[in-house]
Amino acid sequence: MTEDIKKIKVLTQNMRCVDDGIDNTILKRSKRFIKLISKYLPDIIGTQEISTPWYNELNKHLTNEYGIIGISRLGYKEPIPMNSDESNLILYKLSRFNVLEEKTFWLTDTMDVVSKYEESKYTRICTYALLLDKITNKKILVCNTHLAHEEEDVGRIKQVKVLINFFNEFISNNPEIPIVLTGDFNTTSNSESYKIVNGLLKDSKNESIDLSKVDYTYHEYGNEKIYKIIDYCFYLKTTPISYYIINDDFNGYVSDHYGILVEYINK
Numbered sequence: 001m002t003e004d005i006k007k008i009k010v011l012t013q014n015m016r017c018v019d020d021g022i023d024n025t026i027l028k029r030s031k032r033f034i035k036l037i038s039k040y041l042p043d044i045i046g047t048q049e050i051s052t053p054w055y056n057e058l059n060k061h062l063t064n065e066y067g068i069i070g071i072s073r074l075g076y077k078e079p080i081p082m083n084s085d086e087s088n089l090i091l092y093k094l095s096r097f098n099v100l101e102e103k104t105f106w107l108t109d110t111m112d113v114v115s116k117y118e119e120s121k122y123t124r125i126c127t128y129a130l131l132l133d134k135i136t137n138k139k140i141l142v143c144n145t146h147l148a149h150e151e152e153d154v155g156r157i158k159q160v161k162v163l164i165n166f167f168n169e170f171i172s173n174n175p176e177i178p179i180v181l182t183g184d185f186n187t188t189s190n191s192e193s194y195k196i197v198n199g200l201l202k203d204s205k206n207e208s209i210d211l212s213k214v215d216y217t218y219h220e221y222g223n224e225k226i227y228k229i230i231d232y233c234f235y236l237k238t239t240p241i242s243y244y245i246i247n248d249d250f251n252g253y254v255s256d257h258y259g260i261l262v263e264y265i266n267k
Contacts, residue, residue: 006136006265007241011042012144012182012233013259014217017049017086023252024221030057032250037062040246040261044131045091046144046182055087066091070127070144071104075114088127088144088183100139101130105166107145107159119155120148126163130177138178138266140238141170145183147193156186156193164200171236178238178266184231184257194232201234204262208240214247217258233262240264 148155
């Protein structure tokens with residue numbers, strides 16, 4: 001079996017949940033996203049800010065090729081109308097993976113019920129999928145999250161501690177299974193919340209060949225004043241080969257964030 005066959009391409013992409021003017025409506029940006037998928041053919045996609053219009057577009061264009069996993073942060077199987085709710089959906093190639101287990105939990109002390117910390121304006125969740133790779137017959141745990149957006153790091157610190165507790169329990173019961181964590185962390189690598197995650201998992205950017213032409217993921221449709229990396233692909237017990245911030249021009253922007261594509265290989 002060649003290494004190319006065994007590689008797993010993972011994409012994380014904040015989708016931006018609402019229309020942003022004539023050139024950046026969800027309808028127009030969804031067409032650009034489909035072009036991105038067609039170009040890079042990711043095996044697994046971690047999305048953030050999936051509103052009802054986004055869900056409808058993904059369901060319409062991608063479900064022949066991808067399975068969709070996740071519920072909304074208010075506990076709905078599909079986001080409710082009027083953009084009042086969002087999901088962090090995981091998409092996976094139907095031809096490549098079988099789903100062994102899936103769940104969404106809340107980033108609080110009461111993980112199994114809709115809840116939030118008082119430091120966070122919105123409820124925040126993590127969706128995960130335990131997948132079986134049909135090619136290698138190996139399992140992989142894929143987790144996808146979107147942390148608090150407040151300027152202060154307090155809420156994010158609490159949320160990532162919930163994540164770390166979850167990972168530690170999973171690792172103790174499944175020491176051999178690789179983990180990939182995608183998401184919009186709403187913070188830079190200088191923050192305490194980032195350092196807590198990076199203390200257990202590794203940032204793919206720092207451990208692989210960086211093919212990126214830019215050094216930021218959040219751009220607000222080209223606003224140079226706010227350029228920064230706040231989106232990440234963390235991992236454990238697998239090997240990242242390449243890392244790429246997708247700043248390609250698809251006749252416009254996919255989102256106010258650039259996506260990140262990482263290739264992993266289980267050696």
